[in-house]
Amino acid sequence: MRVLVTGGAGFIGSNLVERLAACDHSVRVLDNFSTGVRSNLAPCHDDVDVLEGDVRDPDVVARAVEGREVVFHLAAVNSVQRSFEAPGATLETNARGTLEVLRAARRAGVRRLVYASSSSVYGANPGSPRREGSEPQPLSPYGCSKLAGERICESMEPGPETVVLRYFNVYGPRQDGGSYAAVVPRFLAAARAGNEAVVFGTGRQSRDFTFVSDVVQANLLAIDVPQAAGQRLNIATGSATTINELVEVVGRATGVDLDVRHGEPRAGDVAHSVADITAARRVLGYAPTTELADGIRQTALLDAELAPAHG
Ligand SMILES: NC(=O)c1ccc[n+]([C@@H]2O[C@H](COP(=O)([O-])OP(=O)(O)OC[C@H]3O[C@@H](n4cnc5c(N)ncnc54)[C@H](O)[C@@H]3O)[C@@H](O)[C@H]2O)c1
Numbered sequence: 001m002r003v004l005v006t007g008g009a010g011f012i013g014s015n016l017v018e019r020l021a022a023c024d025h026s027v028r029v030l031d032n033f034s035t036g037v038r039s040n041l042a043p044c045h046d047d048v049d050v051l052e053g054d055v056r057d058p059d060v061v062a063r064a065v066e067g068r069e070v071v072f073h074l075a076a077v078n079s080v081q082r083s084f085e086a087p088g089a090t091l092e093t094n095a096r097g098t099l100e101v102l103r104a105a106r107r108a109g110v111r112r113l114v115y116a117s118s119s120s121v122y123g124a125n126p127g128s129p130r131r132e133g134s135e136p137q138p139l140s141p142y143g144c145s146k147l148a149g150e151r152i153c154e155s156m157e158p159g160p161e162t163v164v165l166r167y168f169n170v171y172g173p174r175q176d177g178g179s180y181a182a183v184v185p186r187f188l189a190a191a192r193a194g195n196e197a198v199v200f201g202t203g204r205q206s207r208d209f210t211f212v213s214d215v216v217q218a219n220l221l222a223i224d225v226p227q228a229a230g231q232r233l234n235i236a237t238g239s240a241t242t243i244n245e246l247v248e249v250v251g252r253a254t255g256v257d258l259d260v261r262h263g264e265p266r267a268g269d270v271a272h273s274v275a276d277i278t279a280a281r282r283v284l285g286y287a288p289t290t291e292l293a294d295g296i297r298q299t300a301l302l303d304a305e306l307a308p309a310h311g
Contacts (some may be wrong), residue, residue, distance in 0.1 A: 001223065002026045006055055006101060007075030008048075009036030011175045012116065012167070015212045016031040016072060016219055021047040023220070030055065031063040031075065040174050055097035061104040068108065070223050071160070073101050074116040076146070079180040080268040083142035094145035094246040098152050112229065113160045114222045115153045116242035118146045119168040119208070119236070119273050132144035132166070132232045151230065156218040161229035163222040165215075168236035168275050171295065172212030173302035180294040185211065187247060188300055191254040203244035208236040208274045211295035214288040228283055236275035237288045246292075255298040 005019060007013040008029030013036065020027045021044040028049040029041065041048055053060030054074045065071060076094045077083065083090040098115070105113055120143035121136040138144045153162035171184035181189070190197045218235040222228050241249070243258075251258045280286040290298075 001070060002068050003070045003072065004028045004030060004064055005072045005074065006030045006064070007036065007073075007217050009033060009038060009040050009050070009115075010074065010078070011040075011172070012170055012212055012215055013021055013072075013074045014040035014174055015172060016074070016216050017041060017048055018044050019216050019220065026066065028064060029156070035078070035176060035178075038153065055101055056092060058100050058104065061100045062107070063102070065104045065110055068105075069111050069300065071101065071105050071110050071113045072116070072219055073098060073113055075119040076116065077142070080120060080140045080142045081266065082180050083140050083145065084267055086166055087141035090141050091145045091148070094142070094153065095148035096150035098240070100161055102152060102156045106156065110160040112163065112223065113153065114163045114165060115149060117150050117164050117166045118143065119166055119230070119234070120268075121147045121150065122273070123270060128272050129238070129274045130234060131276045132234060132279055139245065139270065143268070154230070163228045163230075165202045165218055165222060165235045166232060166275075167215055168210050168273060170212055170215050172299050175212075175299075183207075183243065183246065184250070184296065184299065187250040187258065188254065188296075188303065190301075191250055191256040192210040195259045196259040197247050197250070198261050198263050199243050199247065200263045200269065203247070203260070203262065204242050205269065206240040206272045206274060208239065208240045209241055209246070209292050209295070210288065211290035211298075214290055217289075218284060218286050223287055225284050231279070231283055233280040233283060233286075234275035234277050235280055235286065236277055237292075238275055238277045239292075240272065240274040241248040241292055249293050249296050253293065253300050262295060
């Protein structure tokens with residue numbers, strides 16, 4: 001199948017691209033390399049057509065979607081914290097960028113678009129576990145922008161079929177350990193460097209940590225299953241882990257006894273975020289396969305192997 005992956009040089013995108021290429025799909029990537037890096041695509045470089053450009057640029061997007069049957073739209077400013085510092089840029093990329101991709105996909109006759117949404121759309125909604133039918137109450141410009149992207153997907157009539165996948169706290173190899181790093185790469189980096197792990201707040205807040213290969217699995221299923229069209233689906237494991245428990249898991253996986261320092265709670269952080277994945281199981285036949293301890297071990301091992309390539 002001929003597919004486009006926007007944001008394909010990023011953490012999740014590059015894991016998806018590698019798998020799509022291995023399954024003999026014809027893969028094109030559109031990325032502006034703002035957070036993504038070319039070395040993420042090194043394992044499948046010869047099999048992938050890489051277009052450098054911005055999802056907000058209609059001309060570039062038109063070239064990217066040309067001849068494609070399916071689009072995976074992952075390009076985004078992906079950080080709650082950054083979205084507070086740069087709300088306009090976050091909305092521009094995540095909402096208007098999604099509109100540009102959908103418009104171009106409609107003109108090019110793309111059959112289906114799979115949209116990377118986020119658990120952050122649930123925000124302040126007290127319901128737990130999170131269910132797709134509950135009211136979104138985002139707490140950050142990032143959450144608002146991902147919700148806007150969902151609504152744009154669902155309101156583009158006529159247009160490609162769309163499938164909204166709401167990812168929960170994805171982790172795995174190639175996740176950025178930079179200044180806006182998510183908690184798993186931060187703790188792994190602390191273990192490698194012998195630093196203390198910084199926990200924002202009490203550490204009793206819980207998350208549904210999802211290994212990237214399970215997210216890739218959901219995306220592959222979302223290409224074909226006819227009844228997935230028009231659905232919003234949580235993609236997670238359905239199990240809650242507190243941040244304090246995560247410190248222990250990272251410690252066991254790396255053999256480093258991490259010291260913890262507690263920092264102030266962060267804006268936009270919710271107390272508990274765990275998914276009900278019944279709908280994804282039923283509609284897609286999705287079944288997460290990687291336990292947290294195993295996923296963290298694989299991440300630590302693979303990132304250590306990749307470290308020289310990242311310089
Ligand atoms: N990582 C998670 O836990 C998580 C959770 C929920 C949802 N998501 C969503 O999954 C998607 C991928 O996230 P990720 O963790 O791989 O982040 P990432 O930052 O590694 O990947 C985003 C990619 O998009 C590219 N990009 C950013 N702005 C762009 C633009 N204007 N034009 C073209 N390319 C652009 C970046 O260069 C990068 O390669 C995002 O849409 C994100 O909102 C991620």
